[in-house]
Amino acid sequence: xxxxxxxxxxxxxxxxxxxxxxxxxxxxxxxxxxxxxxxxxxxxxxxxxxxxxxxxxxxxxxxxxxxxxxxxxxxxxxxxxxxxxxxxxxxxxxxxxxxxxxxxxxxxxxxxxxxxxxxxxxxxxxxxxxxxxxxxxxxxxxxxxxxxxxxxxxxxxxxxxxxxxxxxxxxxxxxxxxxxxx
Amino acid sequence: xxxxxxxxxxxxxxxxxxxxxxxxxxxxxxxxxxxxxxxxxxxxxxxxxxxxxxxxxxxxxxxxxxxxxxxxxxxxxxxxxxxxxxxxxxxxxxxxxxxxxxxxxxxxxxxxxxxxxxxxxxxxxxxxxxxxxxxxxxxxxxxxxxxxxxxxxxxxxxxxxxxxxxxxxxxxxxxxxxxxxxxxxxxxxxxxxxxxxxxxxxxxxxxxxxxxxxxxxxxxxxxxxxxxxxxxxxxxxxxxxxxxxxxxxxxxxxxxxxxxxxxxxxxxxxxxxxxxxxxxxxxxxxxxxxxxxxxxxxxxxxxxxxxxxxxxxxxxxxxxxxxxxxxxxxxxxxxxxxxxxxxxxxxxxxxxxxxxxxxxxxxxxxxxxxxxxxxxxxxxxxxxxxxxxxxxxxxxxxxxxxxxxxxxxxxxxxxxxxxxxxxxxxxxxxxxxxxxxxxxxxxxxxxxxxxxxxxxxxxxxxxxxxxxxxxxxxxxxxxxxxxxxxxxxxxxxxxxxxxx
Numbered sequence: 069x070x071x072x073x074x075x076x077x078x079x080x081x082x083x084x085x086x087x088x089x090x091x092x093x094x095x096x097x098x099x100x101x102x103x104x105x106x107x108x109x110x111x112x113x114x115x116x117x118x119x120x121x122x123x124x125x126x127x128x129x130x131x132x133x134x135x136x137x138x139x140x141x142x143x144x145x146x147x148x149x150x151x152x153x154x155x156x157x158x159x160x161x162x163x164x165x166x167x168x169x170x171x172x173x174x175x176x177x178x179x180x181x182x183x184x185x186x187x188x189x190x191x192x193x194x195x196x197x198x199x200x201x202x203x204x205x206x207x208x209x210x211x212x213x214x215x216x217x218x219x220x221x222x223x224x225x226x227x228x229x230x231x232x233x234x235x236x237x238x239x240x241x242x243x244x245x246x247x248x249x250x
Numbered sequence: 251x252x253x254x255x256x257x258x259x260x261x262x263x264x265x266x267x268x269x270x271x272x273x274x275x276x277x278x279x280x281x282x283x284x285x286x287x288x289x290x291x292x293x294x295x296x297x298x299x300x301x302x303x304x305x306x307x308x309x310x311x312x313x314x315x316x317x318x319x320x321x322x323x324x325x326x327x328x329x330x331x332x333x334x335x336x337x338x339x340x341x342x343x344x345x346x347x348x349x350x351x352x353x354x355x356x357x358x359x360x361x362x363x364x365x366x367x368x369x370x371x372x373x374x375x376x377x378x379x380x381x382x383x384x385x386x387x388x389x390x391x392x393x394x395x396x397x398x399x400x401x402x403x404x405x406x407x408x409x410x411x412x413x414x415x416x417x418x419x420x421x422x423x424x425x426x427x428x429x430x431x432x433x434x435x436x437x438x439x440x441x442x443x444x445x446x447x448x449x450x451x452x453x454x455x456x457x458x459x460x461x462x463x464x465x466x467x468x469x470x471x472x473x474x475x476x477x478x479x480x481x482x483x484x485x486x487x488x489x490x491x492x493x494x495x496x497x498x499x500x501x502x503x504x505x506x507x508x509x510x511x512x513x514x515x516x517x518x519x520x521x522x523x524x525x526x527x528x529x530x531x532x533x534x535x536x537x538x539x540x541x542x543x544x545x546x547x548x549x550x551x552x553x554x555x556x557x558x559x560x561x562x563x564x565x566x567x568x569x570x571x572x573x574x575x576x577x578x579x580x581x582x583x584x585x586x587x588x589x590x591x592x593x594x595x596x597x598x599x600x601x602x603x604x605x606x607x608x609x610x611x612x613x614x615x616x617x618x619x620x621x622x623x624x625x626x627x628x629x630x631x632x633x634x635x636x637x638x639x640x641x642x643x644x645x646x647x648x649x650x651x652x653x654x655x656x657x658x659x660x661x662x663x664x665x666x667x668x669x670x671x672x673x674x675x676x677x678x679x680x681x682x683x684x685x686x687x688x689x690x691x692x693x694x695x696x697x698x699x700x701x702x703x704x705x706x707x708x709x710x711x712x713x714x715x716x717x718x719x720x721x722x723x724x725x726x727x728x729x730x731x732x733x734x735x736x737x738x739x740x741x742x743x744x745x746x747x748x749x750x
């Protein structure tokens with residue numbers, strides 16, 4: 069998160085977010101007839117559409133209020149070119165977490181094929197490197213973190229994780245040990 | 251008396267004691283690391299407690315919850331960076347102490363005020379919860395529906411300056427709670443044919459995505475600023491006796507924190523800010539507040555540590571959360587199949603009494619740990635933000651995948667992580683979303699029961715005396731808040747009650 073976001077988001081970026089929220093909530097409310105059912109029996113208070121329509125109605129209303137306030141503010145104080153440029157950069161920065169989430173998805177997939185300990189080690193070292201932590205001390209800190217996690221979650225708490233196929237290549241005793249601890 | 255002795259028996263169980271010690275220590279450490287904190291840690295640890303006995307699991311998570319309130323004072327004093335929003339006043343007040351070379355004195359003032367606040371609040375919890383639960387035995391569906399509604403309204407009202415956003419977040423949570431198969435006719439709502447959504451949005455991936463993974467993304471994309479630690483000057487034990495020189499401030503702040511904790515929606519931050527303003531006005535030394543006054547630290551720490559245990563009073567007795575993190579604790583209770591409310595005291599008295607004692611002893615464990623480990627914890631507070639992000643994201647796997655071994659859960663967590671990241675960037679509150687998800691089914695179920703009993707007659711909520719009083723109080727609260735909002739239109743948003 070940039071320093072700017074910590075002190076106050078860009079107005080145009082905030083409005084873009086509100087527009088997305090408003091459109092999504094309005095679309096969901098518009099789908100109430102197809103996404104829920106009306107039942108002939110039972111009173112109005114039992115109808116399945118009642119609660120979603122109340123929740124989405126409030127959501128649409130609050131998003132509309134927020135949007136109205138933001139539009140009014142922008143009309144009152146039109147944005148400068150710098151602010152427009154900053155808004156474009158800020159909106160593009162929404163993609164940055166997607167990169168890290170992609171790595172996370174790959175990590176989840178990899179643990180099934182490498183085992184928890186190996187997968188976690190690869191993920192921690194790669195993510196540290198990608199985050200700019202490339203000195204030896206961060207490599208050692210990563211190793212320490214993985215050791216801590218394996219000891220706490222696999223050995224200590226016994227959290228089960230699926231065993232990868234290559235564990236079958238080991239003798240039974242070693243395979244059992246790998247499945248239990250790694 | 252028998253009830254309390256029943257609780258003491260639970261302390262003979264070694265796993266409960268170990269969970270208490272481990273949870274308390276972990277809570278102090280994560281509370282001291284800016285960016286970690288109780289919400290992130292509880293959400294990651296939650297799935298690992300599934301295999302534990304409910305009391306053991308709850309003790310572990312409550313240890314994190316209570317310990318973090320103590321730990322947040324360490325970075326506030328040592329590096330002038332609050333570990334959480336509730337340590338802002340401590341940071342402000344402690345800086346002159348550090349500048350004078352009295353960091354240890356500030357630390358011990360903070361610890362002892364926290365201890366008194368925490369213990370007083372647990373004693374209030376022990377004394378007040380059962381009578382309140384006995385009153386609630388007379389409640390019907392209409393009253394419980396109004397209580398659920400009150401919890402939602404009060405949490406929104408508590409977000410001063412962000413009420414519209416908090417309302418939107420709460421409504422979004424209520425909507426999320428409706429996804430899946432509803433109970434009245436077993437029809438699908440907003441599943442769009444996805445079988446993975448038939449059971450609704452799973453709570454654990456939602457919590458981990460929204461609170462832990464989004465925090466990891468914030469840390470991974472943050473600009474890191476290296477801060478040098480301050481030297482621990484002064485005498486450590488000086489402040490421990492010193493707090494009792496300010497008995498009125500110390501116990502007044504604790505009691506004020508308890509009252510605010512019981513009132514749903516107020517929370518630590520608001521309680522602390524209001525109490526600080528009052529204490530400054532009433533204290534003979536008020537002019538020195540903000541310039542390194544011992545009373546300033548006492549007010550800040552005693553208030554913020556008395557709120558969490560007190561917030562458990564309405565949660566245990568009525569099933570409604572008293573402040574931000576209690577909404578998460580309510581989710582923890584429900585995940586463990588422990589339904590808070592009057593019936594809990596009848597069906598599982600040993601669980602409630604055991605919880606009381608572990609909460610009380612936890613304060614002693616925490617203060618003992620702080621006395622020996624403050625220096626080491628202070629170093630942890632300087633942890634690199636990006637490495638913290640790496641650690642949180644890696645730990646999130648345990649919760650998202652290993653709880654059900656379903657990739658759809660990972661996908662759900664990733665969606666909420668992205669949503670949480672964007673909302674955090676724009677200072678939209680996250681806790682009302684969780685509150686909506688947790689309270690939604692309770693509100694809908696109780697509303698249906700109440701209206702079903704009255705054949706759809708809405709006047710049921712105003713013809714029953716207790717419910718009528720609740721409706722009147724809620725209407726008055728909404729009207730006053732709406733007036734305040736109308737006045738603030740056109741003005742800049744003020745401070746908010748939390749970071750989540």
